[in-house]
Amino acid sequence: xxxxxxxxxxxxxxxxxxxxxxxxxxxxxxxxxxxxxxxxxxxxxxxxxxxxxxxxxxxxxxxxxxxxxxxxxxxxxxxxxxxxxxxxxxxxxxxxxxxxxxxxxxxxxxxxxxxxxxxxxxxxxxxxxxxxxxxxxxxxxxxxxxxxxxxxxxxxxxxxxxxxxxxxxxxxxxxxxxxxxxxxx
Numbered sequence: 222x223x224x225x226x227x228x229x230x231x232x233x234x235x236x237x238x239x240x241x242x243x244x245x246x247x248x249x250x251x252x253x254x255x256x257x258x259x260x261x262x263x264x265x266x267x268x269x270x271x272x273x274x275x276x277x278x279x280x281x282x283x284x285x286x287x288x289x290x291x292x293x294x295x296x297x298x299x300x301x302x303x304x305x306x307x308x309x310x311x312x313x314x315x316x317x318x319x320x321x322x323x324x325x326x327x328x329x330x331x332x333x334x335x336x337x338x339x340x341x342x343x344x345x346x347x348x349x350x351x352x353x354x355x356x357x358x359x360x361x362x363x364x365x366x367x368x369x370x371x372x373x374x375x376x377x378x379x380x381x382x383x384x385x386x387x388x389x390x391x392x393x394x395x396x397x398x399x400x401x402x403x404x405x406x
Contacts, residue, residue: 361405383397
């Protein structure tokens with residue numbers, strides 16, 4: 222086995238490939254080391270434990286699914302943003318089958334605290350991004366949002382619908398777009 226040093230990026234890429242090829246359960250220190258052609262000890266130079274590796278892998282999968290700076294124009298209005306999110310969810314489901322449902326359920330247990338923390342950070346970023354788009358969307362009717370119905374509350378509703386779409390594996394945003402049109406435009 223080649224004992225040359227690798228990088229965190231190569232380790233995470235190997236972890237993502239293992240998920241794509243064999244599902245979430247395929248990621249272990251040994252399997253990632255084998256995929257990288259390094260010893261298990263090399264992986265431990267970068268990650269203290271399997272849980273640490275899994276947490277970083279979760280974060281890198283979410284990043285791959287949602288970080289695309291060339292798509293920044295979709296964040297001009299809520300409808301465009303929601304359409305983009307649902308497209309990215311479908312992409313993520315195709316590229317990482319079962320990722321959305323399996324990792325979220327698996328990381329809700331206490332012993333997986335780092336993975337849960339990273340997942341919650343990603344979800345928080347998505348929710349706050351939705352809230353910002355709602356605040357900046359020029360098509361939102363004046364007076365729709367007030368102290369009793371805020372942008373944050375509507376962003377939470379949209380996010381909940383997104384989570385349901387992930388669980389159901391239903392990536393058609395038509396109903397959500399109708400809700401947006403009838404509620405805020």
